[in-house]
Amino acid sequence: MTADLRFTDPEPRIHPTAELKSCRLGRYAAVGERVILREVTVGDYSYFERHAEAIYTSIGKFCSIAANTRINALEHPLERPTTHKLSYRPNEYFRYLGVDQEFRERRRQKRVVIGHDVWIGHGAVILPGITIGNGAVIGANAVVSRDVGAYEIVAGVPAKRLRRRFSREIAERLEELAWWDWPGERLFEAVPDMQTLSIEDFLDRWES
Numbered sequence: 378m379t380a381d382l383r384f385t386d387p388e389p390r391i392h393p394t395a396e397l398k399s400c401r402l403g404r405y406a407a408v409g410e411r412v413i414l415r416e417v418t419v420g421d422y423s424y425f426e427r428h429a430e431a432i433y434t435s436i437g438k439f440c441s442i443a444a445n446t447r448i449n450a451l452e453h454p455l456e457r458p459t460t461h462k463l464s465y466r467p468n469e470y471f472r473y474l475g476v477d478q479e480f481r482e483r484r485r486q487k488r489v490v491i492g493h494d495v496w497i498g499h500g501a502v503i504l505p506g507i508t509i510g511n512g513a514v515i516g517a518n519a520v521v522s523r524d525v526g527a528y529e530i531v532a533g534v535p536a537k538r539l540r541r542r543f544s545r546e547i548a549e550r551l552e553e554l555a556w557w558d559w560p561g562e563r564l565f566e567a568v569p570d571m572q573t574l575s576i577e578d579f580l581d582r583w584e585s
Contacts, residue, residue, distance in 0.1 A: 437493035438557040448503045449489040493557040
């Protein structure tokens with residue numbers, strides 16, 4: 378069978394300096410220089426720029442994650458006598474004392490969930506347990522401490538909503554269209570319209 382020359386190799390691209398543990402990457406996913414990922418799933422076409430970090434996170438398709446971002450920033454046990462990792466990773470200092478599995482599981486339960494077509498700006502921090510809806514935008518250096526709705530643009534410390542990318546009606550139509558689930562052949566045909574048509578005209582053409 379002859380390969381379809383319209384498409385490049387769909388295998389994920391991982392920079393040799395990146396560190397991944399227990400991760401799953403979709404087609405065309407890309408992981409940049411010195412990115413660190415732990416127990417992260419990355420959807421098709423999503424990419425991490427250099428020096429980003431994520432742990433215990435599910436990421437949708439077509440997400441753009443800028444450099445120096447931190448997704449599911451580490452939590453420390455405020456209720457203990459010390460917040461230092463001495464209490465939950467004593468194995469780094471002493472023999473016969475292992476990792477605190479209960480605390481690790483507590484961290485795992487606060488998974489971050491990121492939808493499709495989300496843009497996370499340079500240096501943004503996403504705190505544990507946050508959900509970010511499809512099409513959202515997180516401003517550079519924002520600290521996200523509460524959930525972000527679909528197609529919302531947020532920024533600041535703590536992050537607050539600035540505006541919506543589109544009207545509620547347009548956002549609902551995009552969610553219904555779910556273009557991120559289209560096969561490559563349909564995406565190939567749609568790209569020129571993404572580049573040139575207004576959002577209304579694009580939806581009118583591709584909803585039918």
